């Protein structure tokens with residue numbers, strides 16, 4: 001019941017939007033289970049797209065209220081700061097319960113409406129195998145909703161819209177990438193966005209408890225991974241992705257020459 005009241009409150013006060021610039025249709029919409037997921041796994045790509053002139057957005061499904069450190073209000077402020085660093089046009093939180101991202105009709109309709117409302121061409125979602133169950137559930141939920149959002153007979157407030165493509169980013173576990181984005185120019189700023197989550201990744205006098213992600217080794221591993229994928233692609237830093245559907249190419253020379 002509390003969640004229903006909270007949802008109504010946030011809906012009418014427009015608080016789910018942490019960032020909201022005026023754009024008609026978004027080019028790229030990145031979904032994450034928790035604020036900071038997108039920054040860690042595909043923040044360099046999102047920033048690169050924004051700097052190339054595309055409109056980008058982040059949709060966080062939860063407020064990460066189960067995190068060992070920090071609280072939802074801190075996370076909210078950190079997410080807003082990080083989103084601005086990544087130059088997203090919009091950042092919204094759907095306020096699903098952390099640890100309880102369920103693929104049910106209510107949640108599907110909310111994700112479908114979010115996709116229809118913003119009309120992205122490309123959706124970024126977590127890869128479907130990961131250490132954290134919320135990441136796996138988000139992957140499945142977003143993948144299904146990208147399809148259902150195109151079906152006319154599923155009715156929500158907005159018109160049907162199906163994104164062209166869903167691309168999957170890696171979180172805790174990685175597999176063989178299908179393609180790697182060169183983020184050499186945006187890597188340092190991506191890490192600035194990650195470090196905006198002080199409650200998660202930085203140990204301070206107030207924040208003394210050691211967690212898996214606030215040890216220096218964790219942020220170092222993010223850098224190591226970017227270097228590893230960069231090495232595979234022949235550049236300094238990279239972010240890796242998978243796709244489920246075959247990629248259509250008109251000109252092999254554009255991609256492989």
Ligand SMILES: [Zn+2]
Pocket residue numbers: 033034037132134135
């Ligand atoms: Zn997460």
